[in-house]
Amino acid sequence: MRGNLTVRKVKTASGATAVQVVRNEGRKRVIIKHVGSAHNERECEVLPARAESYGEAHQRQPGMFAGTPAPPSSSLFQNALAHTTLISLTRQFSRNTLFACARKCGLGRLPELYLDLALMRIIEPTSKLRTLELLQRYFNVSYLKRTAYRTLSKILEHQEEIETAAIQTACNDLKENFCLVLYDVTTLYFESFKEHDFQKPGFSKDNKPRQPHIVIGLITTRSGFPVMHEVFEGNTFEGNTMLDAVHRFQERVGETRPLIVADASMLSTARMQQLENKEYRYIAGARLADTSIGFIEQIHNELPRMDTASRRFSYAYAEQKVSVICEFSEARYKKDKREFDKQVERALKLLERNETGRRAKFLKKSKEKGKPFVFDTALQAKAEKLLGIKGYVTNIPEQEMPDAEVVANYRDLWHVEQAFRMNNLELKARPIFHHTKEAIRSHILVCFMAMMMGKYLEIKTGRSLRQIRDELWRVQEANIRDELTGEVYVLRMDPNELANSELIKLLDPEFPH
Structure with missing residues (x-):
C-alpha cells in the first residue's frame, strides 16, 4: 500500500488472522481500522483486499504514481459479495429532496413529524397509522404511535406560522404582489351517515347530500399557490365563508387591499355590501338567470351575438349599483x-x-x-335569451380595469379549482379517519402543507406533481451489510441522471448531495 497507511495481519488467540489498517507514528503503531478476522483461505483473500481499498481511500497524501487502480478480478469480487447481505431498499433521496422543498417554502423550522406527514401525502397518501409504517419502510424513520398522535394534535398551534410562511414564499420567491387573490370552497364528505359536532349534512359538491361533510375555503395566488385556508362545519353556506378567510388574509398581508375573485355562489347582495363597506374590490360570476326580465331583455337587445363580444351594463342589486359585464361565446x-x-x-x-x-x-x-x-x-x-352568455359582476370602474381584463381575471379561478383537484386526487385529502374538530382541522392543515410543497414544485419546474413524484421515486438506496465486519454500506443511484434536472437546480444549494 502506498502512503502512510499499511495493512497488518496478526494471529489472534483463537487462531484466526486479524486484518487491520495501521499507521506508523514514530515507534508507535496506531490501528486505524480493524477490517475483520479471517478464519479460512477465502476470507484471507477478501479481507486484505478490502483493507487495501480502505487504505487507498483514506491516505493522508496520494502516492507519487497514483493512477487508476486495477479492477478486481471477478473471483475476488464474487468472494467479496459472498459476505454481504442486502438489508433493505430505501428512498432517502426522495425524503431529503422534499425536506429541501419544505425549507424553500419556509416550513423548515417545524417538527420533522409534520414534514414527514406532509411529504407522505405527496408520495403515498394513506391513514396516519399506515403512514407511520411507510415512513419506517421507505426512510428508516421511526415514530412511536402514541407520541405521533399526541404531537399531531398540536400542529394547529403552528397554523399561523405555516400560513405566514406560505405568504412570504409567494411574495419573496414566487414574486406575487397580492393585488389579486382567488377564493373558492369545496366539500369533503365522510364515509358515514352519522353526524358529529363538526361533520354535518349540507350541500355537497361530491353529490353526497345525505352524508356528513365539512366545507373548506381556500385562498390562492394568481398562479394557484395556496396561502390561506379555513375549515367550516358541513352545513355552512359557502357564501358565508369568504369574509372570515379574507379578513384573516388581510391581517397577514398588512396594508395591501387585494382584488378578490370568486365564483357566483360566493356573493349575495349582503356580501357585496359588506365588501363595499370594507373597501374591497371584487370580481364574481353573475347569476344572470336570477336578474329581472327587463335586464335580460336589455342584454338580449344590446349584446352582439359575435364570438368574444362583450358589453358592460349597470345593474342595481337592492340599493347597490354594480357593473355587470356580459360576454358572448360561440362555444358556450x-x-x-x-x-x-x-x-x-x-x-x-x-x-x-x-x-x-x-x-x-x-x-x-x-x-x-x-x-x-x-x-x-x-x-x-x-x-x-341567455344562451351563450356569461356574466361577471364587479365594483371596479371601467376606467380602472377594462372589460377584457375583468374577464381574464375571473378565468384565473381555474387555478384554485386545480388546487382543489390536487388536494382531492393527488394528495387524497379524503377519506378522513378522524371525528373531532381538532383532529379534522389538523389533517386538513397537513394537506395544506403538502399542497404548498406540491404547487411550489409544479410552478417552479413546469411539471406535474405526478411526474415529479415518479422521478424522485426512481432514485433508491441499497443498504448492504458486510457480514465479516458488521458495517452497513449505502449504495445510491446517481440522482444527476434524473430527467428532471430542473428539480436539482431548483433546490441547490438546499439539495442534499
Whole structure:
C-alpha cells in the first residue's frame, strides 16, 4: 500500500488472522481500522483486499504514481459479495429532496413529524397509522404511535406560522404582489351517515347530500399557490365563508387591499355590501338567470351575438349599483343550446306521459283542474335569451380595469379549482379517519402543507406533481451489510441522471448531495 497507511495481519488467540489498517507514528503503531478476522483461505483473500481499498481511500497524501487502480478480478469480487447481505431498499433521496422543498417554502423550522406527514401525502397518501409504517419502510424513520398522535394534535398551534410562511414564499420567491387573490370552497364528505359536532349534512359538491361533510375555503395566488385556508362545519353556506378567510388574509398581508375573485355562489347582495363597506374590490360570476326580465331583455337587445363580444351594463342589486359585464361565446352557445334542447324535450315528454312528479326545469304547477303541471313558456323564453352568455359582476370602474381584463381575471379561478383537484386526487385529502374538530382541522392543515410543497414544485419546474413524484421515486438506496465486519454500506443511484434536472437546480444549494 502506498502512503502512510499499511495493512497488518496478526494471529489472534483463537487462531484466526486479524486484518487491520495501521499507521506508523514514530515507534508507535496506531490501528486505524480493524477490517475483520479471517478464519479460512477465502476470507484471507477478501479481507486484505478490502483493507487495501480502505487504505487507498483514506491516505493522508496520494502516492507519487497514483493512477487508476486495477479492477478486481471477478473471483475476488464474487468472494467479496459472498459476505454481504442486502438489508433493505430505501428512498432517502426522495425524503431529503422534499425536506429541501419544505425549507424553500419556509416550513423548515417545524417538527420533522409534520414534514414527514406532509411529504407522505405527496408520495403515498394513506391513514396516519399506515403512514407511520411507510415512513419506517421507505426512510428508516421511526415514530412511536402514541407520541405521533399526541404531537399531531398540536400542529394547529403552528397554523399561523405555516400560513405566514406560505405568504412570504409567494411574495419573496414566487414574486406575487397580492393585488389579486382567488377564493373558492369545496366539500369533503365522510364515509358515514352519522353526524358529529363538526361533520354535518349540507350541500355537497361530491353529490353526497345525505352524508356528513365539512366545507373548506381556500385562498390562492394568481398562479394557484395556496396561502390561506379555513375549515367550516358541513352545513355552512359557502357564501358565508369568504369574509372570515379574507379578513384573516388581510391581517397577514398588512396594508395591501387585494382584488378578490370568486365564483357566483360566493356573493349575495349582503356580501357585496359588506365588501363595499370594507373597501374591497371584487370580481364574481353573475347569476344572470336570477336578474329581472327587463335586464335580460336589455342584454338580449344590446349584446352582439359575435364570438368574444362583450358589453358592460349597470345593474342595481337592492340599493347597490354594480357593473355587470356580459360576454358572448360561440362555444358556450353550442354547449348551452344542446343542454337547453335536452331540458325542453325532457319536460315535454314528462307532460305527454303524465309523469310530472319527476323533476324537470321547464315545468311549473298549474292552477287548472286536472293539470297539475304545465310547460313554462316564459321561463323557456328567458333561458333562450341567455344562451351563450356569461356574466361577471364587479365594483371596479371601467376606467380602472377594462372589460377584457375583468374577464381574464375571473378565468384565473381555474387555478384554485386545480388546487382543489390536487388536494382531492393527488394528495387524497379524503377519506378522513378522524371525528373531532381538532383532529379534522389538523389533517386538513397537513394537506395544506403538502399542497404548498406540491404547487411550489409544479410552478417552479413546469411539471406535474405526478411526474415529479415518479422521478424522485426512481432514485433508491441499497443498504448492504458486510457480514465479516458488521458495517452497513449505502449504495445510491446517481440522482444527476434524473430527467428532471430542473428539480436539482431548483433546490441547490438546499439539495442534499
